[in-house]
Amino acid sequence: MELENKKHSFNCMFCGEELQYLQEYKEVECIYCHGKFESNVTCKSGHYVCDTCHSMNGLDLIEKYCRETTKTNPMEMTMELMKSPSIHMHGPEHHYLVPAVLITSYYNIKNEEKTKIKKLAVAKKRAENVPGGICGFNGNCGAAVGTGIFMSIITEATPLSKESWGLANMMTGTTLISIAKRGGPRCCKRNSFIAIRNAAKFTEEYVGIKLYDYRKSKPKCSFKTKNKECIGNKCPFN
Numbered sequence: 001m002e003l004e005n006k007k008h009s010f011n012c013m014f015c016g017e018e019l020q021y022l023q024e025y026k027e028v029e030c031i032y033c034h035g036k037f038e039s040n041v042t043c044k045s046g047h048y049v050c051d052t053c054h055s056m057n058g059l060d061l062i063e064k065y066c067r068e069t070t071k072t073n074p075m076e077m078t079m080e081l082m083k084s085p086s087i088h089m090h091g092p093e094h095h096y097l098v099p100a101v102l103i104t105s106y107y108n109i110k111n112e113e114k115t116k117i118k119k120l121a122v123a124k125k126r127a128e129n130v131p132g133g134i135c136g137f138n139g140n141c142g143a144a145v146g147t148g149i150f151m152s153i154i155t156e157a158t159p160l161s162k163e164s165w166g167l168a169n170m171m172t173g174t175t176l177i178s179i180a181k182r183g184g185p186r187c188c189k190r191n192s193f194i195a196i197r198n199a200a201k202f203t204e205e206y207v208g209i210k211l212y213d214y215r216k217s218k219p220k221c222s223f224k225t226k227n228k229e230c231i232g233n234k235c236p237f238n
Helices: 051-068 074-082 094-109 113-127 134-138 142-155 163-182 188-206
Strands: 019-029 036-043
Touching: 051 074, 051 094, 051 113, 074 094, 074 188, 094 113, 094 142, 094 188, 113 142, 134 142, 142 163, 142 188, 163 188
Parallel strands: none
Antiparallel strands: 019 036
8 A cells, every 4th residue: 555655744644634633532553553542633534643653763863863963053953853754744753852952952062972972862761751742632842841851851850859850840831831822723843943942041041051042043934834733924933
């Protein structure tokens, strides 16, 4: 079947049909790994792709890119990564992309490559626990969580930490508020851009490291044609 070899970068990864989000959960089978899951998301044709299969290629690409790059501008890294067909229009891979480029920026600036590689692996493991759709169903956008992962990792926060615990949670909270103020529907690109800008501002203010000049540098989104729910001129990156 021809569709089985074609990977769509938006809507249903398998067939390209529009996704349906339901309030109630039901048992579904992943079209790729055939695992059984409880989910409230399928496409109009009934296809379901689990988060692991949805993100598999994208997560590996992000880690490999970030391990090897010497760039320090996290927004520039983000724009390059998002051009890959492995990074879908929407998907949980963005929950790793955000902390990965921030960690890469931070440790490249500090010239600590070995530490960067170790921290990228930690961020990947943590980000894999942030499911797709968490923004609408749990009220906690994965891009915002990604900034908290970043801050937790660079400050080595734990549940028993004092100052670093507060910084990690404040990082997530301030980013989440910025994303929430823009309103829905979700856009993983827009939310990632907002998250990275917020993280750069926060890191400069509280950690004393300037990741990039977020005041002067603002990305111009080129993904509008792939996003049926694009808010157009209401988006700050349109």
